[in-house]
Amino acid sequence: MRNSEIVRKIKKSLVKEFYRLAKQPAHDPMAALSEPAALRRLWLICSDKVIALESTVTAQAPKVAAFDRIKLADGLTSILDAAKALGVSERKILIPWLLQHRWRYRRPGTNKLMAIRTK
Template sequence: MNTIVAPSNTITMSSREIAELTGKQHKDVIRDIRVMRKALVGDGADLRHLHEIKDGRDYTSEFHLDRLLTETLLTGYSIPLRHRVVTRLSELENVSRHVVSIPQSLPEALRLAADLADRNGELQRVITDQAPKVAAIKRLAAAGGAICITDAAKQLGVAPSRLFSWLEQHRWIFRRHGGKRWVAYQPRISSGHMTHKVTALRPDPETGIERAAFDPMITPKGLTRLAELMQEAA
């Protein structure tokens, strides 16, 4: 096969990434770039690969610099900071080198087609694996806040009795000894999957003590997790 290697001399780095890599404030990096630009303009340097990006208010949002200008900027930085940015530039260059193989015969074309089919199959597997998360996000968006278990069952497309049974079996809810009301397990509350709705009841007629009922509720996070578990089981 013939090989074509894409050129890597157009690699650019944004001032924001430079700030992240060096731990500097972005406004300070922009200031340094302007100082560098002023000095290079006075020296007659080529600044075609220094691009200033502005927002809707005409303020500088960020700069984009090619490798040469990035390394020039780093001259005034410490050695560890220069090393971080130069290492990142090398990584970007490696990513930008695309090797394109052009089949020159039928067997080579068939091998290329087989390789592409394998990659497509792998991509399809990733999509399939992500399907429960996608469905969960849709249900989450429709659900809003915490909802009761019966409403959660509707969102999940299962019978309420089945969901109650599943939640009990997998230790999401339980009934206290001698009690009739469901209660959420504390670990499920601590993890943010469930919460309780507190309803004030009439005071005890004999003691006058105020009472309250605790109804288990499924949070959006809990509904997301249930949607994933239900689809994985299916």
């Protein structure tokens, strides 16, 4: 199967295609700007991307505002208040996240959460 007739045909066609592509002239991006149809297509693609990004920013605005409130609180936010501001469950999401990212730890022998001093 390694050098069967089928494999040799595929290799030969790949090499031919490679040489054909290599002989083609390089694409000039400035040429596209001289054609109104191409320019319009590029403008539509860019405007679609801008609209999609703006909708993403709009959708993320409440979460960003919640993070800003927590960040500006200077340590005066409890875990419960932070969970409410983020709109997440305190026990299911926030506390496991704090433990995973080493912002809090549980003291051995107790269930009490302790803050890590460097955070």
